[in-house]
Amino acid sequence: MPEKWQRPLAGNESAETAPSATEIEISIFGPGLGEALAVHLGHGDWMLVDSCLDGDLEPASLAYLESIGVSVEEQVKLVVASHWHDDHVGGLGKVVETCAAADFAFSGALHSEEFLTLVKALADRSLVRRSGVSEFAEVVRVIDERRRPGKVALESRRLWSRGRTAPKAFVEALSPCDGAVRQSQRALAELLPKANTNKRAVVAPRPNHASVVLWVAVGEIRMLLGADLEEAGDAQRGWTAILDRCDLDGAPASVFKIPHHGSANGDQPRVWEETLVDDPWAVMTPFIRGRHRLPTEEDKQRVRDRTGNAYLTADSCRPRRKRGAMVEDGLGLFDAQPVLVDPPMGHVRLRREIDAPTWSRELFGSALHLAP
Amino acid sequence: MNPPTDIAPLPATEELHFDHHVPVSGVADRVRFLEGWLFDEEGREAEETREPRSSLKLHQDWRPMQKWALAQQLLDPSDAGPAEEAELGGKLSVVLPASQHVLMPVVWHRPADETTREAFTALQRWEGVVTECLEESFVARLTDLTEEGPLEEVELALEDVAPEDRSLVGPGAVFYWSIGYRDDESGRRSRESTLRFRRLPVWSEAELEAARERAREVAKAFGGE
Numbered sequence: 001m002p003e004k005w006q007r008p009l010a011g012n013e014s015a016e017t018a019p020s021a022t023e024i025e026i027s028i029f030g031p032g033l034g035e036a037l038a039v040h041l042g043h044g045d046w047m048l049v050d051s052c053l054d055g056d057l058e059p060a061s062l063a064y065l066e067s068i069g070v071s072v073e074e075q076v077k078l079v080v081a082s083h084w085h086d087d088h089v090g091g092l093g094k095v096v097e098t099c100a101a102a103d104f105a106f107s108g109a110l111h112s113e114e115f116l117t118l119v120k121a122l123a124d125r126s127l128v129r130r131s132g133v134s135e136f137a138e139v140v141r142v143i144d145e146r147r148r149p150g151k152v153a154l155e156s157r158r159l160w161s162r163g164r165t166a167p168k169a170f171v172e173a174l175s176p177c178d179g180a181v182r183q184s185q186r187a188l189a190e191l192l193p194k195a196n197t198n199k200r201a202v203v204a205p206r207p208n209h210a211s212v213v214l215w216v217a218v219g220e221i222r223m224l225l226g227a228d229l230e231e232a233g234d235a236q237r238g239w240t241a242i243l244d245r246c247d248l249d250g251a252p253a254s255v256f257k258i259p260h261h262g263s264a265n266g267d268q269p270r271v272w273e274e275t276l277v278d279d280p281w282a283v284m285t286p287f288i289r290g291r292h293r294l295p296t297e298e299d300k301q302r303v304r305d306r307t308g309n310a311y312l313t314a315d316s317c318r319p320r321r322k323r324g325a326m327v328e329d330g331l332g333l334f335d336a337q338p339v340l341v342d343p344p345m346g347h348v349r350l351r352r353e354i355d356a357p358t359w360s361r362e363l364f365g366s367a368l369h370l371a372p
Numbered sequence: 373m374n375p376p377t378d379i380a381p382l383p384a385t386e387e388l389h390f391d392h393h394v395p396v397s398g399v400a401d402r403v404r405f406l407e408g409w410l411f412d413e414e415g416r417e418a419e420e421t422r423e424p425r426s427s428l429k430l431h432q433d434w435r436p437m438q439k440w441a442l443a444q445q446l447l448d449p450s451d452a453g454p455a456e457e458a459e460l461g462g463k464l465s466v467v468l469p470a471s472q473h474v475l476m477p478v479v480w481h482r483p484a485d486e487t488t489r490e491a492f493t494a495l496q497r498w499e500g501v502v503t504e505c506l507e508e509s510f511v512a513r514l515t516d517l518t519e520e521g522p523l524e525e526v527e528l529a530l531e532d533v534a535p536e537d538r539s540l541v542g543p544g545a546v547f548y549w550s551i552g553y554r555d556d557e558s559g560r561r562s563r564e565s566t567l568r569f570r571r572l573p574v575w576s577e578a579e580l581e582a583a584r585e586r587a588r589e590v591a592k593a594f595g596g597e
Binding site: 033053055057086111113116117118119120121140143144146147148149150192193194195196197198199200201202203289321323324326327329330331333334335336337338339340341 | 495496498501502503504511513514516520521522523524525526527528529532542543544545546551552553563564565567571572573574575576577579580582583584586587588589590591592593594
């Protein structure tokens with residue numbers, strides 16, 4: 001058995017308090033392969049974006065909210081699935097089922113008969129025990145039983161708002177645009193099983209130009225949550241489409257969830273110049289799969305060069321799960337060493353009173369500051 | 373194809389009842405079908421599988437020659453009765469004659485309460501899904517089947533995959549990795565690490581149409597506005 005895993009906040013009483021009604025929060029959770037966000041929109045209203053599992057195999061954002069006394073059944077108003085890659089949907093079915101009062105929003109690229117057919121065809125967990133498709137199948141089951149339609153996230157579409165109680169707040173999707181939706185739906189159609197071909201698990205295609213980027217406004221505070229959107233290099237998709245086509249409301253954003261794990265192909269310099277304050281609070285999560293490591297050292301340096309407030313939820317060190325001597329010897333027969341997909345969970349928490357000049361930050365677990 | 377000569381007298385045969393129709397493209401495919409559907413990675417019948425099942429139980433030490441013999445039986449309508457393409461109410465039934473052939477494979481119904489000594493004892497088992505193929509290796513995500521735990525990942529060399537399985541290695545392929553020890557007949561024990569790729573059945577048009585129908589049913593609830 002691995003050493004007992006402890007939630008990052010465990011035993012830290014001062015950290016285990018919910019923000020006040022006028023205190024805004026964004027918490028970003030990220031082990032090595034996974035990402036989840038929890039955003040307090042004021043007045044006890046929360047939004048969750050994506051999901052990943054913690055060391056107890058529970059959705060990290062749910063576990064966190066429960067640990068600080070949030071009634072997730074009532075207070076979570078919106079759950080957003082930015083896209084369906086495995087690293088963003090771990091435990092999403094449980095999140096949607098538990099957050100009974102929340103609307104569920106998902107990328108317009110998934111609003112197709114092809115995707116639902118894929119989900120329904122591959123829903124049976126006998127094919128593989130855990131996958132992004134089976135997780136989405138659970139979401140579809142919950143939404144279907146609840147009989148409250150999901151919200152389709154598309155460019156410039158408002159997903160949630162609070163207009164009567166100050167501070168006013170809203171959440172708006174900045175993507176995907178039509179071109180990205182069409183491209184993604186073509187890619188999804190390619191994944192559909194064909195008769196008389198052997199069954200296989202589905203590995204979601206990359207790159208992803210159809211994930212849901214969010215613009216969050218609470219009073220005068222703005223946050224840009226970049227999901228995994230990459231720069232496509234044309235005006236019809238990716239970050240250029242957002243910058244050219246979306247009318248971003250009000251002040252520039254002071255918080256930036258850096259897209260696509262800080263990768264170079266998720267970077268568009270205009271985002272920093274046109275949508276963010278100087279020296280914004282910028283947070284990214286790592287992506288570690290096989291030989292792929294994001295962010296790279298070059299990626300980290302690029303972000304450091306742009307802000308002194310850059311944070312990473314976990315570094316790329318991946319521990320092994322220790323097993324008995326005979327199994328360890330057996331591993332040597334193949335000269336193979338399984339490593340945990342996820343290093344210990346890291347959590348970056350930013351809080352700010354609605355009228356305060358800036359954010360305060362706390363780091364939990366393996367989260368770290370990328371010092372200039 | 374000449375029959376092998378080293379097969380000892382074997383127990384009597386029974387019937388094979390398959391729950392679905394399986395296209396037969398050759399001996400190798402048929403043998404793979406048997407391995408992939410009736411056994412788990414340790415050669416035992418896969419009790420947990422929800423896939424279509426057969427009433428057949430095979431000995432875990434099923435030898436290549438015996439597989440060959442069974443394949444021959446299945447593929448030869450004159451020997452085996454109903455042909456391999458016969459589909460009877462969704463069931464393919466192939467009767468193996470009990471006395472016509474000296475190369476009768478080991479096929480019998482094991483009584484439910486009978487326990488057999490397992491030659492291979494697994495200490496650790498994973499289910500793997502291939503996520504990426506490289507030139508001489510592949511990367512896979514692992515779910516621990518021995519003790520629940522966080523997902524793991526490993527890079528394995530293609531040369532550790534049995535030659536007959538290598539064509540199955542591709543993104544999305546499902547396999548089982550077992551580490552344990554094997555006791556041979558003389559009582560010697562040796563460590564063993566095995567990879568076995570699942571030979572998943574083919575999608576039928578009926579399955580896909582059912583999925584499309586279910587998709588249409590939930591489409592409005594999922595994204596209606």
